Amino acid sequence: MVYAERTVWATLIATAVLIPGYIIVIMQQAGNGPLTDVDWFPIMLWATGISIVGAIVIGILWGITVGLRDVKGVTTSDIRDRDIDRMGGRVEHSLLTIAGIGVIVLCAVGADVFWIANAMFLGFAISTFIGGIARIVAYRRGLV
Numbered sequence: 001m002v003y004a005e006r007t008v009w010a011t012l013i014a015t016a017v018l019i020p021g022y023i024i025v026i027m028q029q030a031g032n033g034p035l036t037d038v039d040w041f042p043i044m045l046w047a048t049g050i051s052i053v054g055a056i057v058i059g060i061l062w063g064i065t066v067g068l069r070d071v072k073g074v075t076t077s078d079i080r081d082r083d084i085d086r087m088g089g090r091v092e093h094s095l096l097t098i099a100g101i102g103v104i105v106l107c108a109v110g111a112d113v114f115w116i117a118n119a120m121f122l123g124f125a126i127s128t129f130i131g132g133i134a135r136i137v138a139y140r141r142g143l144v
Contacts, residue, residue, distance in 0.1 A: 002076055002077065002078075003063070003081075004081040004084070004085065005135075006059060007059050008088070008132050008136055008139075009058075009062075009132075010055045010056075010058035010059040010062060011055045011128060011132050012129060012132040012133070012136070013055070013058055014051045014052075014054040014055035014058060015051060015125055016129065017051070018048075018050070018051040018125055019122070019125050019126070019129070021047065022043065022044070022047040022121075022125075025043055025047075026040060026118075029043065035114060036112045036114045036115075038114065040117065040118065041117075044117065044121055048121075051125075084135050084138045084143065085135065087134065087135070087138055087143060088131040088132065088134050088135035089131065091127075091131045092128065092130070093127075095123065095127035095130055095131070096123060096124070096127045098123070099119060099120060099122075099123020099124070099126075100120075100123070102123065103116055103120050103123070106119055
């Protein structure tokens with residue numbers, strides 16, 4: 001497994017933990033009250049930070065493990081990695097566009113800031129996750 005693919009896997013793992021974890025914490029904070037009363041901003045910042053640090057730590061530990069077995073192959077990259085990354089980026093951008101349109105619609109109907117911010121936050125997280133899945137599929141099956 002090449003460096004770029006390990007990085008994608010690390011990001012997928014961190015994002016797979018982030019999305020449900022964030023939703024659970026927000027629901028717990030709300031209790032039986034309305035979601036719009038939750039102080040969501042610090043929770044969102046912590047979730048983002050933990051996800052980024054988690055992906056980095058997973059990537060480093062995985063790289064060390066692989067590096068012990070194959071010193072030359074730890075950071076090897078080629079044109080295929082670049083093409084796969086571009087394809088995954090296109091998938092992510094498409095989903096971010098959809099999330100952006102959703103945010104614009106929420107703004108137009110006068111939705112609470114909680115819903116607007118969370119729509120964009122989850123749009124980022126879901127686009128990262130789906131883009132990562134697209135990259136992994138491309139690594140496993142090749143670009144068509």
